[in-house]
Amino acid sequence: MKQKRCVIFLAALFCAWSLTAAVAPGQNILVNGDFEAEQMDFPPFWTATNRDIAGYESTIGPQSTGAVILKAPEGEKVSVSIRQLGLSLVAGETYKISAWVKTNAFRSNHYGVIVHNSGWFSEQGVRQWPETSDGWQRFEQTFELKTSKDGSYGVAIFAQKFSGEVQVAGVKLEAISEKALTESSISPILLEQTRLRLTPWTPLLNRIPLSNPKMTFHAFGRLTPAALAEHDCVYTLDGKEWQKTALQRTLNVLDLTGVAAGDHRLEAAIVHRARNEKVFALEHTITIVDLPTVDTSGHRPLNNLVTEVLARDLAAAAPAQRFSFDNPREGWVYVAVQAPAVAAGLTVQLADLGVVITANTDRTEAFRHLPMGRHDVTVTGAAAGGKLIVRAIAEIFNYPACANSQVPQNGKYDWDFHVKHIFPAVTTLNGGSVPDEHLPELKQRGLLWLANLGTTNPKDAADLVERLEKSAGMNQPKYDGLTCDEQFFGRANLVYYTDALRQYANPKNRLIYTWIVGKPSIVGIHNDFISAALNVSHSRGRLIFEAYCHSRPDEKDARDYLQNRVVDTMNKFNEYFPNAAAGSGMLFGNFNQIPIISLDVNPEVDYKYYLDMQLNLVANHPSFKNLATTGYWGSYYDDEELYRWSFQLLRHYCVEGNTSMLSEKYGYKYNPGHLRNCDFQNGLDGWEVAAVADEAVKPASFSGYGKGAQRRWGAASAVGDTFCLFTRQDGKPSVISQTATGLTPGKVYTLQFVTADYQDMLNKRFNPRQHGITATLGAGAELIPEKSYVFVDKRNTGKKKDDGKARVNLHHLRFRATAESFTVTFSDVDADPGEELALNYIMMKPYFE
Missing domain, CATH: 3.20.20.80 (Glycosidases)
Structure with a gap:
């Protein structure tokens, strides 16, 4: 049934402003601009690009308010932003942004507390403050908002290549001009935080037990002593008022004793007693259910996800063997006949669903979704030594x-x-x-x-x-x-x-x-x-x-x-x-x-x-x-x-x-340890280098390479950005090598690595091709060539269309170890003279066969 919500917001919230206004004068358009974060490590509705640099303290701001902190490590210049996105503002109209700021030895050529458009092509707001402030200082900037391609804007507290520290508190964005006031949209969160409501709590709406038909609704909103004293909870069942009780601060109990099993329409409302006015009403379809009794005495929990509810030996070739089990909740069960051999006439039948397993069923097992309670199962044609297993599973x-x-x-x-x-x-x-x-x-x-x-x-x-x-x-x-x-x-x-x-x-x-x-x-x-x-x-x-x-x-x-x-x-x-x-x-x-x-x-x-x-x-x-x-x-x-x-x-x-x-079972480890410094984060440490000329092999980096071209998702800043850079010389190739250790002879392993053209990175060039970096496995490893390959990333459609990211090669070598160690050698032998090729993400691990 379609549910209806009737909410009447208190006019006093914005009584000084026109009813047509989307934003009131002086109202903060931002959510949580005061950086409140009780029992949290960072303010909700704000996102930081690097939490190692962007911090938060709950009481260091003016009047013990919360503040965010941008602090560079000693002797370093770093970049970070803290943002709130999805703001609906009006281009060409006037706004004001303000914030409390406190600085200490802060230096940056590009920073501020600003409003930016979609894609951050323009920014407006507070863009100057002192290197070291005299305590907390309030800064503000009024501006005419620039256009955004989709009408969406964000607010950012940011600093690029900065040193020192800046603290920011009390960020406020206000609409100033008439059109900005009438057409900007405040976040629905700002209204939702204060309005009274009743949230269905326990039990779930359609699982109310007939044996104890009581429900609770949790009250939320501005539950002041006056609000509690002035309001009732009124419940209307199937069109008739069923119960009225005074509004409670947390749980409000509805007693449905005497109501028949089945579906019913229930409206839960908060009513102002004196005015007989609904300030909240929400209609639900509820179900009172005669829940079955579940016998768990024979159940055997195996882990959080699996409970064995039946395990019975099967007699050979019996015409029909009948069992029953109790499903502890509505959900999935796993049914299996485990036997050394499958009898041709095997069938397993669930009373409600018919035959679920035959001799032709894969692995003689099945998954089925069943209601809570008792279920009958019948097995015919079982082989000797068989067992029937039923498990309640996630x-x-x-x-x-x-x-x-x-x-x-x-x-x-x-x-x-x-x-x-x-x-x-x-x-x-x-x-x-x-x-x-x-x-x-x-x-x-x-x-x-x-x-x-x-x-x-x-x-x-x-x-x-x-x-x-x-x-x-x-x-x-x-x-x-x-x-x-x-x-x-x-x-x-x-x-x-x-x-x-x-x-x-x-x-x-x-x-x-x-x-x-x-x-x-x-x-x-x-x-x-x-x-x-x-x-x-x-x-x-x-x-x-x-x-x-x-x-x-x-x-x-x-x-x-x-x-x-x-x-x-x-x-x-x-x-x-x-x-x-x-x-x-x-x-x-x-x-x-x-x-x-x-x-x-x-x-x-x-x-x-x-x-x-x-x-x-x-x-x-x-x-x-x-x-x-x-x-x-x-x-x-x-x-x-x-x-x-x-x-x-x-x-x-x-x-x-x-x-x-x-x-x-397979001897896997978190860090296999066969190779080290595989992303060259420590330069060329651990690698034997045979460069044919100065600068022919050197450590290098490119910002954003790991996340952008290789798509290492969610990694910390700069992960994947470092690499070994080969510059091909005329004549002999340059090589690097390392001894792989800790292998098990006879076991299959994978060696993977990634290559890219350094000039493609620098020039944002789309130039997919196979790169001239090769890997050679020394004595102690046998290559499996039919399982080895090079994938050349040639994608240039959709989000990858002209994205300015270098296209990489993913090299995959599968091999069988014949010794506990062997030498891995990388060479630019197949590269053209002058080519600059990057190598990283060298991974060696056991292969799951």
Whole structure:
């Protein structure tokens, strides 16, 4: 049912200003311009390019307010910006920006607190302050706003190549001219923070138990003593007032005792008692459910993601063996017949779904989505020594389906690849393209397929509702729903998405999953968003967090990073909504394909091990108990090895229920240690150099090369920018070499490295070709030539069209070790005289066969 929202904002908020004004005189258009960040390490709605340089303190500003700090390391000149984007302003109109500033030995030729247009082609605002100020000083600048190509603007606190320190507090952007006041848009967050509201809390709206039919609604907004004294919560059920109670500061309880099981219309309202005026009203469809009793006495939790609910030996050739099991929650189960041999007449039947396994079923196992409660299973034609296994498992997710890599040497990631490598450990596919001829088999396997819908940067809630109504996922029969891609806790327009989920009718009751970036930080608004995301689709919605974790230099650093990035995020979800994990997904990034996009940013790290660390964390850490979903985004940006390994990990943790790391079985390590200084961050240290002339081989760097040309995604500043530069001389080539150590004879390994033309970098030249850098493996390694290749990046369409980035070569050599060590030699033998070629990202790691 379409839900309606009726909100009446208090006129006193802007009583001094015309009702037609979008912005009041003196009102700050910015969100959190005072840099409040209670229990956070950086102010929400502000993004810093480098947190090592941009800091924050909560009480050092004027009158103990918060301030951001730009501080250069001693003796260095660095650049940084802190920005807030997505401001809707009016070109040609007058605005004023102001800020408190405090400096100490600050020097820079380009800095300020400014408004910039889309793309930052122009900037206006405060662009001068003293080198060392006398305490805090207030600066302001009034200006006529320049044009922006899409009407969008941002505010930046920045300094380029600066030294010293500057602190900034109390940043304010005001509309001055009449048109600026009437046509600028304030962030909806500024209104949402103060308005009274009731957020559905526990239980989920469509899972209210008949045995204890009570609901709670959490109150948010400006809950002053006067507001609490003057307002009631009024609940209207199926058109009739059901309950009225005084508004409580936190939880407001609704008692539905006596209401029949089934769907009902419920309006939850906050009413001003004296005026009998609704200041908030929101209508929901609720469901009272006669929940089944679940017997967990025979259940055996294997890890956070898997509980074994049935394990029974099977008698040989019995005509029919009947068992029952209790599914502890609505969700996925794994059913398998494990036997030394498969009997030709084998069938496994679930009472509600019919036959799910036969002798011809791959691995004699199946995934099925079942309701909570008791289920009967019947096995016929079993072989001797067989066992029936049923496990309740988390949803296992993969994006995208049947989509090939842009590096053709990886082979096809088609239906056959999925049958062999993906379907043993997946329940839900997202995006991509399942061939029409295989759709019946997809459904026969019991798997879900969700379309993907772009929902970023909506105009308003109505815009999002329209996108949902027209989407393939909500209309085409081949889909079971869709994912909304993507939302950000750090963007003000998140409130549009919250409203849209409640306004969309969802006539086919299909699944809606919400991709989310960041951590919740604003009380009320973010609680409300999570509630809406989990209650959509008849309380079957999912909030799926983009846990895309780039590698770190060492294992300790990686564990600390995962604690903050993954564990703390899950804790925040659970803090902002009760038992949020049961409706949330932790979706990891498994993309490692240089130069397309890669989280594998440190060549001395084996990303297989690092990805294992991530899955091991959700399988074992108590914060992820009852986690609904896990899996990956970006599988078509994997190389074939990591794609296969990724799903071995999901099989290991999400199907088999293991707690130990799969890497232990294969001897993988976070830092294999076969080679060192593989990005030449320490110059040529560790490399034997035989240069035929001065300057023929030298360390060099180019700012942005690692992130731009190689697409090392999410890496720290300057990672990948250093390299060994070969300048080809006439005659003999120059070479560098290093002894690879710690190998296991008989084991297969991969050597990868990246090359680029230095002049292509400098001149922003599109000049794709194979470069004349070669690698030679010494005695102790046998090359496998049919598995080795050079990928030449020739892309020049879409976002890559004339992007000014050098086109790289990705060199991939696969070999079998025949000794514990051997020499690797790089040479510019095939380069033309005068060519300047860059070499870095030298990676040697064991290959997963």
